[in-house]
Amino acid sequence: MSKDFFKQHEREDSGFTLPLEELLEQLNFNEAGLVPAIAQQHDSGEVLMMAWMSREALEETLRSGQVCYYSRSRGTLWRKGETSGQQQALKSLRVDCDGDTLLLQVEQTGAACHTGRRDCFYWRVDGDQVVLDKDTQANPDDLYGKLPG
Amino acid sequence: MSKDFFKQHEREDSGFTLPLEELLEQLNFNEAGLVPAIAQQHDSGEVLMMAWMSREALEETLRSGQVCYYSRSRGTLWRKGETSGQQQALKSLRVDCDGDTLLLQVEQTGAACHTGRRDCFYWRVDGDQVVLDKDTQANPDDLYGKLPG
Numbered sequence: 001m002s003k004d005f006f007k008q009h010e011r012e013d014s015g016f017t018l019p020l021e022e023l024l025e026q027l028n029f030n031e032a033g034l035v036p037a038i039a040q041q042h043d044s045g046e047v048l049m050m051a052w053m054s055r056e057a058l059e060e061t062l063r064s065g066q067v068c069y070y071s072r073s074r075g076t077l078w079r080k081g082e083t084s085g086q087q088q089a090l091k092s093l094r095v096d097c098d099g100d101t102l103l104l105q106v107e108q109t110g111a112a113c114h115t116g117r118r119d120c121f122y123w124r125v126d127g128d129q130v131v132l133d134k135d136t137q138a139n140p141d142d143l144y145g146k147l148p149g
Numbered sequence: 150m151s152k153d154f155f156k157q158h159e160r161e162d163s164g165f166t167l168p169l170e171e172l173l174e175q176l177n178f179n180e181a182g183l184v185p186a187i188a189q190q191h192d193s194g195e196v197l198m199m200a201w202m203s204r205e206a207l208e209e210t211l212r213s214g215q216v217c218y219y220s221r222s223r224g225t226l227w228r229k230g231e232t233s234g235q236q237q238a239l240k241s242l243r244v245d246c247d248g249d250t251l252l253l254q255v256e257q258t259g260a261a262c263h264t265g266r267r268d269c270f271y272w273r274v275d276g277d278q279v280v281l282d283k284d285t286q287a288n289p290d291d292l293y294g295k296l297p298g
Contacts, residue, residue, distance in 0.1 A: 009281065010264045016281040023272065023279045036185055038196060045194020047187060050250040062274065094270035095279070097262050101199040103270040113246050115159045121243040121252040123172065125211065130172045130244070132158065132165040 003028065006099045020062075028100035029055065034070055035102055039112065042091040042105035048112035049120040051078070053102060065090050067106055084143040086110040116140045152177065155248045169211075177249035178204065183219055184251055188261065191240040191254035197261035198269040200227070202251060214239050216255060233292040235259040265289045 005026040009016070029035055034052040041048055051069040053061070057077055060068040067088035071078035081087030088106040095102060113120040116136035124133050154175040158165070178184055183201040190197055200218040202210070206226055209217040216237035220227035230236030237255040244251060262269040265285035273282050 011285075012281050014282055014284045017275075017278050020274055020277050020279045036199060038187055038199060040194075040196055045189075047189055047196065047252055050185060050187060050245065093274045095272040095274070096199065096269040097264055097266070097271065098269075101269070103196055115246055117246070120245040120247075120250070122246065123244040125169055125242045125244070126166075128169050129166050130169045132161050133163055135163045136160075 003098055006097060010097060023095065023099070024055065024058070026099055027055070027058075027095070028098065030100075032072070034072070035100060037069065037102040037104055039067065039088055039104045039106050039108070041108050046119055047121060048088075048106070048108055048118070051080075058102070061090055061104075062093065067104060081109065084110075084114075086112065086138075086143065088112070111136070111138045111143070114140060114144070116143060152247055155246060159246060172244065172248070173204065173207070175248055176204070176207075176244070177247065179249075181221070183221070184249055186218065186251040186253055188216065188237055188253045188255050188257070190257050195268055196270060197237075197255070197257055197267070200229075207251070210239055210253075211242065216253060230258065233259075233263075235261065235287075235292065237261070260285070260287045260292070263289060263293070265292060 027035060033054050036050055037053045038050050039048045052072060054070040057068045057070045067080045067090055069078045069080060087109045091105040091107060093104055111118055116138040117134050118137055122132055122134035124131050176184060182203050185199055186202045187199050188197045201221060203219040206217045206219045216229045216239055218227040218229060236258045240254040240256060242253055260267055265287040266283050267286055271281055271283035273280050
């Protein structure tokens with residue numbers, strides 16, 4: 001049903017416009033009511049992290065301009081940087097061709113990763129080995145104090 | 150359990166190395182046996198698409214150097230570009246801090262998106278509207294003939 005909406009519009013020309021509300025109604029949230037959201041540093045192109053958004057998190061993000069995810073482990077809205085100060089200011093938000101993934105272009109303050117690294121993708125496959133190849137730029141104990149990540 | 154593995158190693162210094170097999174055993178595949186995989190053009194930084202990998206798809210990708218996903222709609226391995234010719238040559242593969250997302254840096258031949266667009270993120274939110282802002286660079290009828298996308 002929702003797939004049909006995206007299918008129906010996939011041959012439109014560049015410049016085609018719809019009310020946001022109409023597209024939000026058609027987003028393909030999964031059975032838990034979530035969509036994956038990729039955060040990318042808007043100017044450098046670094047992929048910082050991937051997390052999940054509920055419709056409520058998405059609407060708050062669009063309203064406030066500060067990225068808000070849904071924490072699957074805590075079961076609540078997760079206002080990125082609320083504890084750590086490592087916020088993400090939204091520069092643009094995109095939806096993919098079948099309406100089941102979001103791409104957020106953001107201005108990341110400090111470290112996106114809870115480990116204090118700039119981004120979360122610090123394990124790199126190298127042949128039959130995997131190498132941790134990024135250093136922390138902040139101490140997670142300073143970012144989070146005694147709170148869990 | 151698998152989260153513990155990643156937690157346990159998150160304070161290692163850059164350069165820390167493990168056997169790939171050990172990390173693969175600990176990846177956090179979801180209840181369907183899949184992890185999300187973000188494909189990024191290695192040099193420009195464009196985020197091209199997000200799809201899913203099973204362990205088998207991941208191992209084939211690492212072995213062949215050509216990206217292979219798992220198609221949730223078809224329920225089979227999806228050798229990207231096998232029908233359309235729009236392949237992704239793997240340049241590097243990264244795993245995130247909690248082992249539940251992959252980042253693939255690739256050399257994309259042609260269009261990553263089944264619609265014939267370079268990437269899948271062609272809907273951009275603009276205030277209370279959403280704008281389709283990317284043109285196709287290939288005709289999907291030419292890419293796929295009479296086959297479904």
